[in-house]
Amino acid sequence: MERLAFNTGRGQSEGDVSALDTRRPSAGPAIDAARFVPPEIDKPSLAFWGLFAFTGLLFFRPQDTLPLIAPLRLPECTATIALIALFGNRLNRQLALVRLSPETLAVAFMAAVMLVTAPFSVWPGGALSTFTEIYVKVVVVFVLMINSVRGVKALRSLSWLILFAMGYIAFRGVIDFISGHNLVKGERLHGSISGMAGNPNDLATNMVTFLPIAVVIAITRGRPLPRIAAAGFAVLMLLTIIFTKSRAGMLGLGAAGLVFIFQGRKLRPGLGIAALLAVLAIAPVMPSWFWARMSSITDQAEDTTGSRQARKELMLEGWQTFLDHPLTGVGAGQFKNYNPPDRLEPWHETHNVLLQVAAEMGIFGLLGMLILLGFAAVALLWCRRIFLTGDRGARSPPATQAARRLFTDDEWTWMRMHSVAMSAGFVGWVVCAQFASVGYYWTFYYLFAMIVAARELTADRIAAATRVEKPVARVAWQEPVRV
Numbered sequence: 001m002e003r004l005a006f007n008t009g010r011g012q013s014e015g016d017v018s019a020l021d022t023r024r025p026s027a028g029p030a031i032d033a034a035r036f037v038p039p040e041i042d043k044p045s046l047a048f049w050g051l052f053a054f055t056g057l058l059f060f061r062p063q064d065t066l067p068l069i070a071p072l073r074l075p076e077c078t079a080t081i082a083l084i085a086l087f088g089n090r091l092n093r094q095l096a097l098v099r100l101s102p103e104t105l106a107v108a109f110m111a112a113v114m115l116v117t118a119p120f121s122v123w124p125g126g127a128l129s130t131f132t133e134i135y136v137k138v139v140v141v142f143v144l145m146i147n148s149v150r151g152v153k154a155l156r157s158l159s160w161l162i163l164f165a166m167g168y169i170a171f172r173g174v175i176d177f178i179s180g181h182n183l184v185k186g187e188r189l190h191g192s193i194s195g196m197a198g199n200p201n202d203l204a205t206n207m208v209t210f211l212p213i214a215v216v217i218a219i220t221r222g223r224p225l226p227r228i229a230a231a232g233f234a235v236l237m238l239l240t241i242i243f244t245k246s247r248a249g250m251l252g253l254g255a256a257g258l259v260f261i262f263q264g265r266k267l268r269p270g271l272g273i274a275a276l277l278a279v280l281a282i283a284p285v286m287p288s289w290f291w292a293r294m295s296s297i298t299d300q301a302e303d304t305t306g307s308r309q310a311r312k313e314l315m316l317e318g319w320q321t322f323l324d325h326p327l328t329g330v331g332a333g334q335f336k337n338y339n340p341p342d343r344l345e346p347w348h349e350t351h352n353v354l355l356q357v358a359a360e361m362g363i364f365g366l367l368g369m370l371i372l373l374g375f376a377a378v379a380l381l382w383c384r385r386i387f388l389t390g391d392r393g394a395r396s397p398p399a400t401q402a403a404r405r406l407f408t409d410d411e412w413t414w415m416r417m418h419s420v421a422m423s424a425g426f427v428g429w430v431v432c433a434q435f436a437s438v439g440y441y442w443t444f445y446y447l448f449a450m451i452v453a454a455r456e457l458t459a460d461r462i463a464a465a466t467r468v469e470k471p472v473a474r475v476a477w478q479e480p481v482r483v
Contacts, residue, residue, distance in 0.1 A: 048148040050082025059165030061193045110368040114332045121331020130333035145449035152411040167233035170240040177243040189243040204249025205432040207237045212424035216417045248435035256428030263420040318350035321359040329362040349437035356437040379455045383419045406461040
């Protein structure tokens with residue numbers, strides 16, 4: 001067995017596909033792919049299946065339907081088993097306990113800031129509880145995803161699981177709206193299950209984030225059954241967004257749609273025209289309450305609930321809280337418990353993700369969130385350069401031609417679809433997050449990890465191919481690949 005340490009020379013790093021020999025033809029099947037995919041990397045591991053089970057429990061939340069299993073704490077148990085399996089596998093391969101990357105360090109930095117600022121909180125116990133009950137679990141699962149989603153098969157399986165979960169939640173939401181259940185003030189749909197889809201805006205944000213996965217599968221040529229299922233999920237998710245009457249959700253949907261059309265035209269030419277025709281067909285049949293709700297985005301007179309003005313005041317209060325506590329904030333999750341005499345909207349969140357982390361964790365929390373968003377954008381651009389630049393033929397850029405033969409046709413198609421879906425989902429989440437306090441919740445970190453995992457598994461293959469064809473140096477944070 002050979003250790004691909006990539007430290008026996010000077011040259012490109014593993015992520016630089018220009019180090020590969022691009023003179024070979026790239027059209028047709030990627031006949032070299034299997035040669036560069038170590039079986040223990042591409043085959044889903046026990047750690048991955050533990051992560052898979054945790055994700056299913058997190059999104060489907062069977063403990064809400066069956067309270068008897070709630071005391072078993074199945075999500076925590078499956079995550080612990082997955083973590084033990086991951087550590088055991090990596091120690092057996094004589095690797096460090098976890099695969100370090102800039103993104104992992106950035107998430108750890110956010111966790112450290114949350115912990116360090118807790119003693120200075122208006123309620124230290126509450127801030128510490130946010131860390132122990134929410135964010136430490138986010139860190140563990142993020143690490144599991146980066147370390148166990150190492151192949152296209154694993155990435156595809158996790159994507160389909162999340163898609164089925166969103167379709168299930170959306171189906172229940174549509175049924176609830178039609179039957180008049182789970183409605184806020186009798187008119188706005190909120191999640192039929194608790195957790196990250198428990199209120200209208202969070203429910204809409206989740207649908208906007210993962211809707212592009214469903215749409216891209218539905219419009220891309222392939223087997224009919226998965227495409228039909230994905231199309232059905234997409235319709236249910238779109239209806240759910242509408243039924244939440246979430247203005248942030250509709251803004252996020254519009255932003256995600258624009259990115260999807262721009263990127264998706266590389267998969268299906270004419271997508272923009274098709275999308276325009278679909279909008280023109282749907283707009284006339286939308287109910288009047290939908291247009292009244294959406295018009296309140298720009299017209300305060302249309303907002304009969306007063307929520308538009310309340311959000312403005314909350315954002316101003318969040319900014320003032322940051323100015324009053326610039327270094328430590330008021331503690332993670334504690335803005336709603338911070339009630340000085342001049343607050344006009346006590347016991348509420350900031351309803352803006354950047355103001356949330358700034359007010360609650362100070363300047364270092366804001367810096368950490370901006371770093372996370374920046375890393376996600378950089379990873380997306382990296383994948384776009386590989387999978388969505390040019391076409392498959394000889395006119396493709398050298399980087400695309402070189403990477404193309406490291407994937408089978410089916411894998412290459414999925415990675416292109418994944419790049420489009422993640423780009424649209426990321427932009428949609430960012431827009432929705434400007435009107436929601438979701439800095440510590442699961443949605444972004446799952447999306448972020450799926451983006452990074454796509455880059456990492458591609459870089460692993462490039463590393464193996466580069467080692468076979470031309471020994472090169474590695475950058476410090478990238479670990480050896482064992483084959």
